[in-house]
Structures are given as structure tokens and as C-alpha cells.
Amino acid sequence: xxxxxxxxxxxxxxxxxxxxxxxxxxxxxxxxxxxxxxxxxxxxxxxxxxxxxxxxxxxxxxxxxxxxxxxxxxxxxxxxxxxxxxxxxxxxxxxxxxxxxxxxxxxxxxxxxxxxxxxxxxxxxxxxxxxxxxxxxxxxxxxxxxxxxxxxxxxxxxxxxxxxxxxxxxxxxxxxxxxxxxxxxxxxxxxxxxxxxxxxxxxxxxxxxxxxxxxxxxxxxxxxxxxxxxxxxxxxxxxxxxxxxxxxxx
Numbered sequence: 416x417x418x419x420x421x422x423x424x425x426x427x428x429x430x431x432x433x434x435x436x437x438x439x440x441x442x443x444x445x446x447x448x449x450x451x452x453x454x455x456x457x458x459x460x461x462x463x464x465x466x467x468x469x470x471x472x473x474x475x476x477x478x479x480x481x482x483x484x485x486x487x488x489x490x491x492x493x494x495x496x497x498x499x500x501x502x503x504x505x506x507x508x509x510x511x512x513x514x515x516x517x518x519x520x521x522x523x524x525x526x527x528x529x530x531x532x533x534x535x536x537x538x539x540x541x542x543x544x545x546x547x548x549x550x551x552x553x554x555x556x557x558x559x560x561x562x563x564x565x566x567x568x569x570x571x572x573x574x575x576x577x578x579x580x581x582x583x584x585x586x587x588x589x590x591x592x593x594x595x596x597x598x599x600x601x602x603x604x605x606x607x608x609x610x611x612x613x614x615x616x617x618x619x620x621x622x623x624x625x626x627x628x629x630x631x632x633x634x635x636x637x638x639x640x641x642x643x644x645x646x647x648x649x650x651x652x653x654x655x656x657x658x659x660x661x662x663x664x665x
Contacts, residue, residue: 422590425586425589425590426590428496428586429583429586429587432489432492432493432496432578432582433578433583433604435488435489435492436489436574436578437489437574437575437578437579437604437608438604438608440608441604441607441608441610443611444607444608444609444610444611445607445610447462447610447611448610448611448613448614448617451547451611451613456544457544457545457546457547457613457614458541458544458546458547458548460547460548460613461547461548461549461550462547462548462549462550462611462612462613463550463553464549464550464551464552464553464652465479465551465552465553465554465563465564465567465652466553466554467553467554467555468482472555472557475554475555475557476557476559476563479554479563479567480563480566483563483566483567483570486570486574487570487573487574489574489578490573490574490577490578493577493578493581493582494508494577494582496582497582497585502585507581507585508577508581508582508585508636508637509581509631509634509635509636509637509638510577510581510636510637510638510641511638512638514636514638517636517639518636518638518639518642519639519642520639521630521634521636521639521642521643522638522639522640522641522642522643522646523642523643523646524643525626525627525630525639525640525642525643526642526643526646526647528626529623529626529643529647530646530647530650533619533623533647536615536618536619537549537615537616537619539615540613540614540615540616540619541615545613545614545615546612546613546614546615546616547612547613549612549616550655551651551652551654551655551656552564552652552653552655552656552659554656556656560656561653561656561657564649564652564653564656565649565652565653567648567652568644568645568648568649568652568653569645571644571645571648572640572641572642572643572644572645572648573641575605575644576627576637576640576641576644577637577641579601579604579605579624580601580624580627580628580631580637580640581631581637583597583600583601583604584597584598584601584628584631584632587600587601594632597628597632598624598625598628598629598632599625599628601624601627601628602620602621602622602623602624602625602627602628603621603624604624605620605621605623605624605627606618606619606620606621606624627640627643
């Protein structure tokens with residue numbers, strides 16, 4: 416009997432994969448949100464992404480690269496489990512390079528669709544006090560900071576889109592979930608693991624998850640989502656690192 420024919424084991428597998436990756440992040444994000452809410456107004460709190468791990472330059476670089484590498488292990492696990500149950504990960508996830516023009520076009524459109532409203536939602540959230548100050552990069556101005564931030568953006572995109580969208584929605588479909596329910600579940604997970612940034616980013620990422628889940632459900636391709644996510648994070652991470660001081664950002 417295949418894994419797809421054993422719903423109980425599919426559910427167990429999903430919980431294990433999420434507990435080792437984004438589900439664990441969601442739990443920590445919720446606790447972080449509670450810590451911020453009990454420490455004072457959210458607008459006075461700070462959420463730092465890509466924080467420095469050591470005051471020693473090359474030790475910090477080592478930690479950053481190790482963190483990026485190990486964060487991708489759940490992606491390998493998800494692909495391995497899909498393959499073990501008879502699915503072809505590249506086909507099921509839509510990661511094959513068969514349609515580069517389509518992937519790039521849809522990815523660029525998604526980045527524009529999500530990016531500009533996302534900035535507005537962040538500013539509104541800051542104004543009404545439901546969003547913490549987000550610092551996209553806490554790295555010092557080392558020569559390797561920008562390449563590492565680009566790698567971190569790619570890692571975030573691959574991890575989140577493969578696990579939270581491709582893998583999770585595939586398994587939920589095999590459990591006979593409706594497309595709408597699978598999209599909402601994927602989006603809820605995305606919103607949950609961004610709660611450390613505040614309630615506003617949690618809601619914003621939930622909406623982003625609805626859009627990304629719908630695109631995957633219609634196209635069967637994760638590649639455009641990875642491209643869009645990478646573009647959004649590179650702009651945020653690298654843009655902040657290069658221009659934060661000039662713009663007077665914290």
C-alpha cells in the first residue's frame with residue numbers, strides 16, 4: 416500500500432516535516448509575539464532579520480552560511496518523502512526548467528503585486544501599532560554581507576515555497592482536502608511564522624499565502640513563487656543593508 420493510501424501516515428509525516436521546519440518557526444513566532452505584546456506597544460518593539468551571530472567577522476560568516484545550509488535540509492526531506500511515496504518532486508512541485516519564460520514573467524508580476532501593497536501595509540501597521548519595527552539586516556558592513564543576504568533570500572524562498580506551498584498542498588490534496596481548504600491552510604501557516612514581526616505582517620503574509628497558493632493550484636508550478644519571493648527578499652535585505660544609513664532607518 417502506498418503512502419498516499421495511508422491517510423494516518425500522511426498526517427504524521429506532515430506534522431514531522433512541519434515540526435522540523437516552518438511549523439516550529441510558527442510556534443516560536445507566536446511566543447515572540449506574546450513576548451513583544453507583554454513588553455509594551457508593538458510599535459516600540461523591533462524584529463531583526465538576518466541578525467549577526469558573532470562580533471568576529473569570519474566566525475559570523477561561518478555561522479551565516481551554516482544557518483543557510485541547514486535551513487534547507489527540510490526541503491531535501493520534503494522532496495525525499497515525496498519521491499519515496501511515488502511522486503516526482505520536480506514534476507509535482509513544478510521546479511523543472513521547462514518553462515523559464517513563464518516562470519520569470521509570473522514571478523516578476525507576483526513580486527510587483529505583493530511588494531508595493533506590502534510596503535503600504537507595513538507603514539499602516541506601524542501607524543496603528545500592530546507591527547514592530549522590522550530591521551531586514553542586522554549584519555555589519557562586511558564585504559560578504561550582500562552575497563550572504565542574497566543567499567539568505569534564496570534560502571527563505573526555497574524553504575517557504577517548497578514546504579509551505581508545494582509539499583503541504585500536495586499532501587493535503589492526497590488527503591482529499593478541497594483546493595480552497597489547502598490554500599487557506601498553507602496561507603495560515605505562512606502568516607503564523609511571520610507573527611514575530613507583529614500582527615500586521617502576519618495578516619499580510621496570510622494574504623500573500625492565499626495569492627501564492629492560488630497560483631500554485633492553477634499552474635502546478637512552484638518556480639514562479641520562488642522567483643517572486645527571492646526578488647522581494649533581495650530588495651528588502653540588500654536595499655536595507657545598502658541604504659538604511661542614508662535614509663535614516665533604524
